[in-house]
Amino acid sequence: MLTHDAALEWIARWDRQQEGYLPDREERFTVLIDAVEALGRPDPLVIDLGCGPGSLSARLLERLPKATVVSVDADPLLLGLGRAAYPQLTFVALDLREPGWAASLGLDRPADAAVSTTALHWISEPDLRRVYAELATVLRPGGLLLNGDHSDSDDDTPAIARLERAVHDRQTERAFGGEPHEDWRDWWDAISADPAFTELNTARTTAGASHHGSESHLLSQHVGALRGAGFTETGTIWQRGNNRLLCAVRG
Numbered sequence: 001m002l003t004h005d006a007a008l009e010w011i012a013r014w015d016r017q018q019e020g021y022l023p024d025r026e027e028r029f030t031v032l033i034d035a036v037e038a039l040g041r042p043d044p045l046v047i048d049l050g051c052g053p054g055s056l057s058a059r060l061l062e063r064l065p066k067a068t069v070v071s072v073d074a075d076p077l078l079l080g081l082g083r084a085a086y087p088q089l090t091f092v093a094l095d096l097r098e099p100g101w102a103a104s105l106g107l108d109r110p111a112d113a114a115v116s117t118t119a120l121h122w123i124s125e126p127d128l129r130r131v132y133a134e135l136a137t138v139l140r141p142g143g144l145l146l147n148g149d150h151s152d153s154d155d156d157t158p159a160i161a162r163l164e165r166a167v168h169d170r171q172t173e174r175a176f177g178g179e180p181h182e183d184w185r186d187w188w189d190a191i192s193a194d195p196a197f198t199e200l201n202t203a204r205t206t207a208g209a210s211h212h213g214s215e216s217h218l219l220s221q222h223v224g225a226l227r228g229a230g231f232t233e234t235g236t237i238w239q240r241g242n243n244r245l246l247c248a249v250r251g
């Protein structure tokens with residue numbers, strides 16, 4: 001049986017393996033939540049897109065206890081882990097590529113912000129356009145999308161894009177000094193071998209929750225899709241190498 005404490009331990013281990021790729025992960029969470037807070041509403045309605053086990057959602061609720069956070073993901077195991085660890089959050093199982101996902105959230109008012117970390121690059125450009133268009137239907141005018149992810153500068157600035165990647169790689173090397181650390185694959189192998197997760201792991205395999213196919217890594221793909229969906233302003237509000245926090249304002 002999956003206990004609350006065991007779920008919290010697995011999430012702490014998830015956070016450590018994610019930090020192996022992103023030494024600034026906590027700083028990026030902090031800045032993202034600062035931006036939500038700067039909207040000036042103590043009780044914002046926030047949607048976390050591709051929430052995983054809820055690391056960002058939990059930090060948001062800790063800082064803004066009156067917020068309502070709706071945490072969305074397609075992976076049954078990560079959702080099960082989040083539900084066991086954070087009963088105060090609302091987790092919703094859905095694939096953002098499925099038409100109608102936004103309406104199916106059944107929100108009782110337009111959301112103030114949608115947030116996401118290290119998730120939307122998994123979605124192909126045509127799907128991304130649909131995801132942002134649907135998102136715009138449930139965000140209030142002036143509402144924000146805040147997307148923290150790796151995204152490379154555009155194809156027409158290849159030298160800058162190379163530098164951004166190099167800065168990120170150097171920072172990661174410095175942070176870990178070449179020490180071995182658990183990576184994404186090791187974490188998944190370990191949790192899949194834990195008998196407490198047999199059922200969730202079967203659900204994961206059935207749902208085909210691992211990702212395949214094309215991805216959206218270019219900043220211009222996100223900016224273009226956001227503009228097409230009616231977001232009137234887009235800009236980077238925090239950046240370290242190619243790790244950036246993209247902000248878009250719904251018109």
Ligand SMILES: C[S@@+](CC[C@H](N)C(=O)[O-])C[C@H]1O[C@@H](n2cnc3c(N)ncnc32)[C@H](O)[C@@H]1O
Nearest residue numbers: 050051052073074075095096097117118119122
């Ligand atoms: C690297 S994890 C990041 C999780 C979390 N946001 C964090 O920062 O720890 C990427 C997440 O995106 C989710 N994801 C990818 N494609 C998705 C889709 N089409 N619909 C819903 N969730 C998706 C995955 O299931 C996974 O939980």
